[in-house]
Amino acid sequence: MATAAVPLDEATHAGSHEISFIRKYIFSTDHKIIGIQFMLMSLIFLLVGGILAAMIRWQLGFPNTSMPGGGILPETMAPGGILLPEFYNSLVTMHGTIMVFFAIMPLLVGVYGNYLIPLKLGAPDMAFPRLNMASFWVAVPAGILMMAGFFVEGGHAAAGWTVYAPLSADPEWTGVSTGQQLWLLSLAVLGLSSILGATNYITTVVNMRAPGMTWFRMPLSIWALFVTSILVLLAIPILSGAAIMLFFDQTIGTHFFDALDGGQPLLWQHLFWYFGHPEVYILILPAMGFVSDIIANASRKPIFGYHSMVYAIIAIGFLGWVVWGHHMFQSGMNPTLGTTFMISTLFIAVPSAIKTFNWMGTMWRGNIRFHVPMLHATAFVAMFVIGGLSGVFMASNTFDIYIHDTYFIVAHIHYVLFGGSLFAIFGAITFWYPKMFGRMMNPFWGKVHFVLTFIFFNLAFFPMHSLGVAGHMRRIYDPTQYEFLQPLQPVNTFISISVFLLVLSQLPFALNFILSWFNGAKAPDNPWDDNGLEWSVPSPPPHGNFKETPTVYRGAYEFSSPLVEEDFLPQNKKLDSDPEPAQAAGH
Amino acid sequence: MAHAAVMQPPPKREVGADVYNEKLGMWVFLGSEVMFFTALIGSYIILRFGNPDAWTAPGAILNIPITAVNTFLLICSSMTMVKAFAAAQDGDQQRLKLYLVATVLIGATFVGVQAYEYTQLVHHGFVPSGYLVGGELAERAAAGELPASVGIYGSTFYTMTGFHGFHVTMGVLCMIFVTWKAFRGKYTATDHRGVEVIGLYWHFVDLVWIILFTIVYLI
Numbered sequence: 001m002a003t004a005a006v007p008l009d010e011a012t013h014a015g016s017h018e019i020s021f022i023r024k025y026i027f028s029t030d031h032k033i034i035g036i037q038f039m040l041m042s043l044i045f046l047l048v049g050g051i052l053a054a055m056i057r058w059q060l061g062f063p064n065t066s067m068p069g070g071g072i073l074p075e076t077m078a079p080g081g082i083l084l085p086e087f088y089n090s091l092v093t094m095h096g097t098i099m100v101f102f103a104i105m106p107l108l109v110g111v112y113g114n115y116l117i118p119l120k121l122g123a124p125d126m127a128f129p130r131l132n133m134a135s136f137w138v139a140v141p142a143g144i145l146m147m148a149g150f151f152v153e154g155g156h157a158a159a160g161w162t163v164y165a166p167l168s169a170d171p172e173w174t175g176v177s178t179g180q181q182l183w184l185l186s187l188a189v190l191g192l193s194s195i196l197g198a199t200n201y202i203t204t205v206v207n208m209r210a211p212g213m214t215w216f217r218m219p220l221s222i223w224a225l226f227v228t229s230i231l232v233l234l235a236i237p238i239l240s241g242a243a244i245m246l247f248f249d250q251t252i253g254t255h256f257f258d259a260l261d262g263g264q265p266l267l268w269q270h271l272f273w274y275f276g277h278p279e280v281y282i283l284i285l286p287a288m289g290f291v292s293d294i295i296a297n298a299s300r301k302p303i304f305g306y307h308s309m310v311y312a313i314i315a316i317g318f319l320g321w322v323v324w325g326h327h328m329f330q331s332g333m334n335p336t337l338g339t340t341f342m343i344s345t346l347f348i349a350v351p352s353a354i355k356t357f358n359w360m361g362t363m364w365r366g367n368i369r370f371h372v373p374m375l376h377a378t379a380f381v382a383m384f385v386i387g388g389l390s391g392v393f394m395a396s397n398t399f400d401i402y403i404h405d406t407y408f409i410v411a412h413i414h415y416v417l418f419g420g421s422l423f424a425i426f427g428a429i430t431f432w433y434p435k436m437f438g439r440m441m442n443p444f445w446g447k448v449h450f451v452l453t454f455i456f457f458n459l460a461f462f463p464m465h466s467l468g469v470a471g472h473m474r475r476i477y478d479p480t481q482y483e484f485l486q487p488l489q490p491v492n493t494f495i496s497i498s499v500f501l502l503v504l505s506q507l508p509f510a511l512n513f514i515l516s517w518f519n520g521a522k523a524p525d526n527p528w529d530d531n532g533l534e535w536s537v538p539s540p541p542p543h544g545n546f547k548e549t550p551t552v553y554r555g556a557y558e559f560s561s562p563l564v565e566e567d568f569l570p571q572n573k574k575l576d577s578d579p580e581p582a583q584a585a586g587h
Numbered sequence: 588m589a590h591a592a593v594m595q596p597p598p599k600r601e602v603g604a605d606v607y608n609e610k611l612g613m614w615v616f617l618g619s620e621v622m623f624f625t626a627l628i629g630s631y632i633i634l635r636f637g638n639p640d641a642w643t644a645p646g647a648i649l650n651i652p653i654t655a656v657n658t659f660l661l662i663c664s665s666m667t668m669v670k671a672f673a674a675a676q677d678g679d680q681q682r683l684k685l686y687l688v689a690t691v692l693i694g695a696t697f698v699g700v701q702a703y704e705y706t707q708l709v710h711h712g713f714v715p716s717g718y719l720v721g722g723e724l725a726e727r728a729a730a731g732e733l734p735a736s737v738g739i740y741g742s743t744f745y746t747m748t749g750f751h752g753f754h755v756t757m758g759v760l761c762m763i764f765v766t767w768k769a770f771r772g773k774y775t776a777t778d779h780r781g782v783e784v785i786g787l788y789w790h791f792v793d794l795v796w797i798i799l800f801t802i803v804y805l806i
Contacts, residue, residue, distance in 0.1 A: 127608040127611075127612060128608065128609075128612060131612075195616070195619045198615075198619070199612050199615045199616045199619070200612070202615045203608055203611050203612040203615055206603060206604050206611060207603040207604055207606070207607075207608050207611055208603070208608075209602040209603060210602075211602065212602075213602055214602060233615065233618055233619045233622075234618060234619065234622045235622070236619070237619050237620070237622040237623035237626065238622055238623075238625070238626045240623060240626075241623050241626030241627050241630070242626060244746070244750075245627075245630065245742075245746060248715065248742070248746060249742075252715045252716070253714075253715060253716030254715045254716060254738075254741070254742030254745070254746065255716065255717070255738040255739050255742050256630065256634070256739070256742055256743075256746075258738075261717065261736060261738035261739060262634065262637075262638040262641045262736065262738050262739030262740075263634065263738075263739055263742070264633065264634060264637055267630055267633055267634065270633075271626060271630065
């Protein structure tokens with residue numbers, strides 16, 4: 001095999017060479033271990049973010065009453081268990097920040113970018129394994145910095161997760177100085193981690209594919225992660241630059257966002273959303289990719305419209321750069337410019353609808369296996385449609401005047417970020433768990449978790465649409481202070497109870513995740529009868545992944561092919577009719 | 588020779604760009620760097636158009652002659668970098684080491700001159716927040732010779748040139764590592780990836796400086 005691209009010395013090392021515990025599990029350069037490290041870290045942050053959400057909902061559902069267990073919080077946060085308004089602002093800010101930057105984003109990109117890209121492409125590891133290790137170990141201090149903000153004087157950042165200037169630029173407004181600075185520093189450090197990761201992913205996808213793995217044979221999860229990596233690469237440095245400017249405003253007295261001395265507060269919003277809107281697609285594109293893989297697998301049919309799926313991913317990735325102004329319709333904007341942003345935003349409905357109809361086309365008349373990942377994937381499609389449709393509402397800048405900064409927005413973001421991304425993450429975790437840990441998760445408790453989460457998610461977030469249309473502002477501390485909101489207070493209480501049950505519904509998942517790791521049934525190599533290359537190696541795969549570089553003969557979605565007896569046809573299975581991939585010149 | 592064979596770029600395949608990983612990775616990373624400097628330069632343009640009065644005539648506060656010399660030095664270092672790469676391609680170890688050392692020295696000189704420039708500016712009373720209270724420049728502003736407030740001028744000047752200086756410093760550190768490897772004879776005529784990759788970064792940082800010098804100092 002002179003054409004084998006795998007550095008063979010590395011592959012043969014794996015069996016013969018014992019690696020110390022620290023090198024193997026802590027400072028590991030193995031993309032699979034790094035993926036699992038990211039997973040454990042971001043699941044912990046997911047839990048933290050969920051607890052913060054429950055605290056927010058306590059105040060909204062039962063304003064100014066003592067929170068159960070709130071007594072353990074210090075006087076500066078919740079004297080007598082009653083949350084202080086300042087602390088409530090920190091909770092809102094940090095729930096958003098932690099969920100976006102430390103839970104959903106690393107779960108999608110850090111975990112599955114790392115775990116799946118080399119395995120699904122037939123590569124022994126990432127292009128730069130040591131850089132990969134660095135990207136995780138840069139993310140850890142970023143997480144510590146972010147959590148440290150809770151323990152400093154003045155409390156944590158309290159200007160919202162979008163940290164709009166001038167609110168964020170001057171401690172005078174929020175009473176927060178060190179917390180906000182730690183917030184900015186943490187995101188700048190995390191940005192470095194993301195950029196290192198994205199550089200690695202892009203290089204790996206371009207250069208490390210196995211023979212025969214042409215661009216249009218790549219699984220859609222990899223296409224999605226590839227386009228996402230490009231967005232990360234180009235969007236994150238904008239945030240880093242903006243965060244550094246705001247950090248300097250706070251620390252060394254620069255005036256970037258200070259209108260009194262020549263700065264421009266609106267500049268922050270432009271920079272933040274110029275990063276922030278691509279970020280929105282960073283948070284949904286990988287989810288779409290995982291769901292495509294899962295739906296095709298569970299429907300036992302080729303994905304409907306593979307090429308249009310790929311072009312839709314690319315189109316969404318591109319359109320993400322030209323719509324940021326729709327976050328700023330009410331910030332003061334030339335109406336002509338507003339209309340431009342409205343139209344470009346509405347365009348996104350086209351590729352999104354292409355994807356939605358293709359998922360339905362894939363399921364149509366399929367012999368569907370409703371395994372746990374598929375339940376989450378179908379929930380993703382349904383919830384994404386609801387979140388996507390409310391997005392069309394908000395894109396209309398005349399309607400946006402009415403629902404701007406209300407709970408309608410909160411409902412929308414949670415339908416796409418929880419109903420969309422998080423359901424896809426649950427799907428991906430349950431789908432690839434056997435490969436990652438070599439054990440099966442318990443399907444019964446998986447279904448219990450799914451049903452409870454699906455019910456309480458909708459009970460919690462659907463009524464928020466109504467609250468928003470009724471004028472309920474977001475980020476307010478005590479809705480009962482407003483006379484027009486008092487009749488709506490029972491809805492707030494209902495939502496809060498649903499959120500508490502939603503958080504509790506994650507218990508079966510957490511237990512299932514932990515207990516299956518030790519006691520789950522041994523996973524076979526290919527428990528879902530899937531075609532991807534990752535299923536052709538043992539569960540979990542050994543260091544170096546493949547004994548010899550696989551050769552790829554087809555795309556990843558050849559289910560129910562008439563050419564073979566089984567209803568799946570792995571990408572690396574050679575049939576007599578398959579030609580060898582074109583050999584490179586010089587071999 | 589077995590070791591040299593491992594160091595070779597991977598063989599050409601039907602998939603993949605016809606570029607080895609390190610070079611592709613550096614190009615990808617530079618894409619990210621472009622966006623970082625775009626954030627700084629874009630903000631500079633918007634802030635300056637929004638408040639043109641905060642800027643002085645070129646040279647009124649900043650020392651253009653010394654920076655022009657520094658710019659010339661940095662361009663020279665790009666040339667020595669090219670020479671080092673050409674020497675690596677020829678397998679000429681002596682010239683490779685000579686030109687790498689020259690690049691390190693010129694790069695370090697650039698950072699040194701910038702540090703001197705900052706010291707002088709602070710001495711005259713020009714700091715990131717604008718005029719230093721009671722400084723020489725503040726007095727001249729009070730006399731009406733300079734704009735009343737240059738806060739945003741100072742903010743953009745120090746942030747942009749400072750981050751460029753930080754990038755040059757990082758480049759010099761990496762260049763020292765490459766030079767150390769060159770002295771150990773790690774680069775051959777067939778494999779000198781490290782020299783090429785650091786060269787890409789070096790030329791990028793040089794190019795950014797030419798833009799910064801033009802828009803920050805000359806316009």
